[in-house]
Amino acid sequence: MINFIPLDLYYVYFINVSLAIVLFTLIHSWTLELDDPKNLIYTKSVGYIFLILIILYIGLRPISGRYFADMRTYANTFLYYAKGGELKTEKDLFFEIFIKLCTSIMTVQNFFLVCAILYIYPMYRVSKTFFKEYWFYSFLLFVVSFSFWPYAVNGIRNGIATSIFLLAISFYKQKPIMITFLVLSALFHKTLLLPIFAFAITLLYSNPKTYLILWVLAIPLSLGLGSFWEAIFTSLGFADDRIGGYLSNGGGGSKFRFDFLFYSSFPLISGCYYVFKKEFQDKLYNQLFCTYLISNAFWILVIRAAFSNRFAYLSWFLMSLIIIYPLLKEKHHINQHIVIGQVVLAYFGFTYLMYSFYYIE
Structure with missing residues (x-):
């Protein structure tokens, strides 16, 4: 559990680390070609570090209903099943079964870590599948999206379901697998x-x-x-x-x-x-x-x-x-790498603008 960061600053840390990565990526787009070995080393190393850290940062966050809204509800459901509670059938049944199964093999904290993996890994998988060595740019755009954080820490079930949809799309050329994951995404939500x-x-x-x-x-x-x-x-x-x-x-x-x-x-x-x-x-x-x-x-x-x-x-x-x-x-532009850097900055700019309006007093 990551409990050394004040909960009221949890998102602040995330958004500003994201800002730093976006700016470093922009600088690389100005100074290096997209396929330059130095740029590929940067995107690969930063990409994998960011992937692992963001999973751990979100998955090991303290359980809080005040700062992470529905997280407390999910935790209470987990503890209810851990104590032998009957399966709830009024909601998405498959997700309820998933929670109940998790109670037999892991703690509630590890459950949220698994949820973070299920939410974030498909973003990496679909980016890697479609864009090969340039996957970092796609993954970064997923993570700095305006809607990324709310569905990582609050609407967890919905977030996982949409990520399973992305996972399905990554098997576009393998239709039976794609259809299986599409059905699974609907079973989750x-x-x-x-x-x-x-x-x-x-x-x-x-x-x-x-x-x-x-x-x-x-x-x-x-x-x-x-x-x-x-x-x-x-x-x-x-x-x-x-x-x-x-x-x-x-x-x-x-x-x-x-x-x-x-x-x-x-x-x-x-x-x-x-x-x-x-x-x-x-x-x-x-x-x-x-x-x-x-x-x-x-x-x-x-x-x-x-x-x-x-x-x-x-x-x-x-x-x-x-x-x-x-x-x-x-390749659509003469300076395509610069355009990619500008797109990442502009896209993240809306997220940071909304953060400034809603989080900074």
Whole structure:
């Protein structure tokens, strides 16, 4: 357990270490070519050190409900099963079984370490699989994402489920394994049915223009008929009762989050630039881009609902992959390494800006 860091400074340490790594990476992008041996040594060594340290830092954090919200709830559930409690069936059953099995072989602290591994390792795996020796840039973008920390220490079950989805995508060329992990992600958290359904649609049709039009249309439809869509999806049940509760509790009274809509446009702008302007042709990228547009359009329709951030994350977890993918697959710019460094800085800049607003008094 890492208990020498004050809990109120836990995120502060994380965000500022991330800032240092982003700045060092930016400096390397200015001074070295992407495939320069010195740069590859830097990215490999820093990448693996960061991977291990971030798993340990998050996995061995002290148990706290005040600073890590739902962590205390997960800990209480673990202790309940450790004392012989009956299996809870009203939530995601597979995750409950997972917790119960863990109680027989590990302590509650080790359980959170395992959760950190399940959340973070797939980000490394999908980055390594797709981008080989340049995996560090993709992994770094995952970790410095605005949504990374909340689902590492709070919405743990949702975070693990989306990471299992990423793990599934890393087996894109091995369809039986990919399908197995996609099913597993939904068993961990039923809300993953949305991106799974969206990804399945793209297997049949993956023209970005069509889904881009749908995404744009979702904005006026939400502004004009927000409560209507919440009522529709609530009546459908949409996977489980909790989702219906999130929607119906919104009541259309929450404000339209233009700031989050702006954030959601980052991969849209990036994807449109490389697909339409640079004519980047990649079957998997098209599918991931379209999956993002479908899932994010759904969130826009219910953006005023209670806990709409939970719906936003069903697309946001793909954001960093969509932004960095073209830059690590093909050469699109004369000074491509500099562009990569600038993209990393700009993407992390939003995260740090939000940190400054919400954490610095």
